[in-house]
Amino acid sequence: MTNLVLAEHDGKSVRKSTLNAVAAAQKIGGDIHVLVAGHNCGAAAQAAAQVAGVAKVLHADSAALADNLSENVAALIVSLARRYSHVLAPATPNGKNVLPRAAALLDVQQISDIIAVVSADTFVRPIYAGNALATVQSSDAIKVITARTTGFDAVAASGGSAPVESVAPPADSGLSSFVGREVAKSERPELTSARVVVSGGRGLGSGDNFKLLEPLADKLNAAMGASRAAVDAGFVPNDWQVGQTGKIVAPEIYIAVGISGAIQHLAGMKDSRVIVAINKDEEAPIFSVADYGIVGDLFQVVPQLVEELKKA
Amino acid sequence: MKILVSVKRVVDYNVKVRVKADGTGVETTNVKMSMNPFDEIAVEEAVRLKEASVATEIVVVSCGVQACQETLRTALAIGADRAILVETDAELQPLAVAKLLKAVCAKENPQIAILGKQAIDDDANQTGQMLAALLGWPQATFASKVLVADGKAQVTREIDGGLETLSLKLPAVVTTDLRLNEPRYVTLPNIMKAKKKPLEVLKPDALGVDVAPRLKTLKAVEPAKRKAGVKVPDAAVLVDKLRNEAKVL
Numbered sequence: 001m002t003n004l005v006l007a008e009h010d011g012k013s014v015r016k017s018t019l020n021a022v023a024a025a026q027k028i029g030g031d032i033h034v035l036v037a038g039h040n041c042g043a044a045a046q047a048a049a050q051v052a053g054v055a056k057v058l059h060a061d062s063a064a065l066a067d068n069l070s071e072n073v074a075a076l077i078v079s080l081a082r083r084y085s086h087v088l089a090p091a092t093p094n095g096k097n098v099l100p101r102a103a104a105l106l107d108v109q110q111i112s113d114i115i116a117v118v119s120a121d122t123f124v125r126p127i128y129a130g131n132a133l134a135t136v137q138s139s140d141a142i143k144v145i146t147a148r149t150t151g152f153d154a155v156a157a158s159g160g161s162a163p164v165e166s167v168a169p170p171a172d173s174g175l176s177s178f179v180g181r182e183v184a185k186s187e188r189p190e191l192t193s194a195r196v197v198v199s200g201g202r203g204l205g206s207g208d209n210f211k212l213l214e215p216l217a218d219k220l221n222a223a224m225g226a227s228r229a230a231v232d233a234g235f236v237p238n239d240w241q242v243g244q245t246g247k248i249v250a251p252e253i254y255i256a257v258g259i260s261g262a263i264q265h266l267a268g269m270k271d272s273r274v275i276v277a278i279n280k281d282e283e284a285p286i287f288s289v290a291d292y293g294i295v296g297d298l299f300q301v302v303p304q305l306v307e308e309l310k311k312a
Numbered sequence: 313m314k315i316l317v318s319v320k321r322v323v324d325y326n327v328k329v330r331v332k333a334d335g336t337g338v339e340t341t342n343v344k345m346s347m348n349p350f351d352e353i354a355v356e357e358a359v360r361l362k363e364a365s366v367a368t369e370i371v372v373v374s375c376g377v378q379a380c381q382e383t384l385r386t387a388l389a390i391g392a393d394r395a396i397l398v399e400t401d402a403e404l405q406p407l408a409v410a411k412l413l414k415a416v417c418a419k420e421n422p423q424i425a426i427l428g429k430q431a432i433d434d435d436a437n438q439t440g441q442m443l444a445a446l447l448g449w450p451q452a453t454f455a456s457k458v459l460v461a462d463g464k465a466q467v468t469r470e471i472d473g474g475l476e477t478l479s480l481k482l483p484a485v486v487t488t489d490l491r492l493n494e495p496r497y498v499t500l501p502n503i504m505k506a507k508k509k510p511l512e513v514l515k516p517d518a519l520g521v522d523v524a525p526r527l528k529t530l531k532a533v534e535p536a537k538r539k540a541g542v543k544v545p546d547a548a549v550l551v552d553k554l555r556n557e558a559k560v561l
Contacts, residue, residue, distance in 0.1 A: 067476075069478070070441070070444075070451055070453075071450055071451070074445065092472060093454060093470070093471050093472050094471070094472070096437050096453070097441065097451075097453045097454070098441075099441075100406070100437070100438035100439075100441035100442050100445075101441040101442065101444060101445040101451065102445075103407070103438070103442065103445075104407060104410055104438075104441070104442035104443075104445035104446050105445045105446075107407075108407070108526070109405050109406065109407040109408075109525070109526035109527055110406070110407075110436070110438055111527065112435065112436045112437055112438060113435065113437075122530065126435065126535070127338070127433065127434050127435055127532070128323070128329045128338055128432070128433055128435070129432065129435070130535060131328070131329045131331075131338075131534070131535070132329065132331045132337075132338050132532045132533065132534060132535070133532065133533050133534075133535050134337075134529050134531070134532045135529070135530040135531045135532075135533075136527045136528065136529050136530065137527065137528045137530055138526060138527055139526050139527075139528070140526050173450070174481070175448075175449070175450035175480065175481050175484075176450035176451075176452070176478050176479065176480045176481070176484075177478065177479045178476070178477075178478060178479075179466065179476075179477040179478060179479050180476065180477045181471075181474065181475070181476040181477070182474045182475045182476075183471075183473040183474035183475075184473060184474050186473075190472075228490065231490060231491070232490065232491075237474070238456065238470045238489065238490060238491050239470060239471070239472060239473055239474060241490070244432065244435065245350075245429070245430055245432070245490065252560050253554070253560050253561075263325075263328065264325070264432075270538055273560065274554070274558045274560050275538075275541075276550065276554070282543075287540060287543070288538075288540045289538045289540065290540070290541055291541035291542075291558065292541055292542060292543075292544050292550055292553055292554070292558075293541065293542070293543045293544070294543070294544055294545075294546065294547070294550060295543060296546075301546075301547055304546065304547035304548075305547040305550065305551070307547070308547045308548050308550070308551040309551060309561075311551075
């Protein structure tokens with residue numbers, strides 16, 4: 001048994017989600033190879049070689065792989081996959097985009113978003129916004145899997161010394177091309193890997209009012225998130241969305257401000273270690289999962305909370 | 313230009329689903345069913361492209377049981393022109409649905425196939441990508457903006473940290489994200505009109521597709537419930553609890 005893990009990287013280093021996916025592969029067992037695909041990403045390949053438990057790094061470098069175009073990356077995965085028993089990617093926007101395309105080309109029914117490994121062919125995955133956990137067994141020769149990052153504790157980023165092997169990149173498909181990217185620059189930690197997350201909901205009332213949460217997030221070095229309702233209302237960008245169809249997070253502290261706690265939101269944060277809810281409606285479902293709740297006006301409570309945190 | 317949209321009949325998003333006592337799955341009898349919300353966005357986007365005179369015809373497809381006809385009628389009421397039901401009682405997994413849709417695309421020759429990014433029942437997020445792969449078409453998943461001109465689709469996508477824009481040669485597959493549009497409410501006159509629109513029923517066999525599942529669900533269980541905690545009177549007590557009880561500060 002050998003696992004191939006598609007790395008997520010920025011050209012220089014590997015993202016933490018890669019370490020979670022390697023951890024999922026470790027649960028499956030057998031050797032672990034990591035595929036680093038990109039352009040001028042030799043440093044990321046070297047970083048992947050340091051990851052604990054990795055036996056080999058495959059490095060594909062080409063302009064055709066520069067922008068993670070799914071057509072090209074899927075073709076690369078397919079060219080390598082038949083040597084492997086399992087092909088994994090972290091269940092991130094990139095993994096979710098690319099891996100099903102590769103799975104279909106391999107005539108494999110992908111297993112999405114696994115949170116546990118039962119055996120080499122049997123996995124646990126949430127369905128219905130996490131209201132049920134299904135144990136599924138695959139009959140395909142190659143298992144193609146995306147792993148939910150919060151389901152697997154990251155392996156160490158160092159300690160390994162795997163050889164790096166160059167693999168032939170695919171030709172550009174010519175089907176799609178990259179036009180541009182607007183990535184919001186933020187000094188805050190990344191939402192899915194932050195130790196603390198401060199999220200706002202429709203109770204904030206407007207996008208401007210999200211500024212109220214900034215001092216709190218600053219004080220706790222927290223990432224900022226939002227409910228689907230707040231995204232729907234246009235208060236904040238979509239990539240802040242925590243929930244079934246947004247990001248799945250499991251920080252040490254999750255502070256939900258003005259969030260009622262719809263099923264689909266709870267699906268994205270209920271595995272947080274400590275949940276704090278601030279809401280004026282004492283019947284709000286968020287209180288049914290919160291460890292600590294304050295019933296009150298968030299416009300008063302949040303500044304008070306910041307003041308309290310400033311006291312040593 | 314013809315657009316193909318696929319829609320899935322799922323347990324309504326407001327329903328609190330329950331796991332069956334025998335652990336074989338989720339209770340779906342006597343439960344309100346609706347169109348998957350992301351598919352509603354897909355239908356709406358197609359209708360807007362038609363209203364903008366980019367598209368000339370919208371074909372809506374659903375794969376599943378006979379009752380999916382209701383879901384198709386809803387799509388027709390939003391503004392699709394005609395419907396195709398690939399009818400089967402078999403359990404359909406994303407790869408099988410992608411194969412069925414590929415066969416329908418081969419008959420219909422659409423220039424764009426629009427799908428929801430994810431169904432809220434199995435949460436797989438696969439079918440659009442798989443359809444694009446099987447057809448050899450480019451794909452743009454998680455779309456928040458679609459512009460069609462000169463044989464190309466320029467699609468803005470939701471990615472980690474922001475947005476990216478791709479240019480796709482047509483024909484192409486697009487999957488919808490939340491902010492692409494806000495679907496319209498269907499009006500009674502349009503519901504009445506939808507009843508008269510054509511709805512064709514096909515069988516998987518006739519399309520030459522083997523829909524046998526590759527994944528076997530061994531069991532379904534409810535996740536461990538999180539216990540409700542305590543309400544605290546104010547911020548001072550909260551900080552004290554976080555420091556000294558939960559010890560997370």
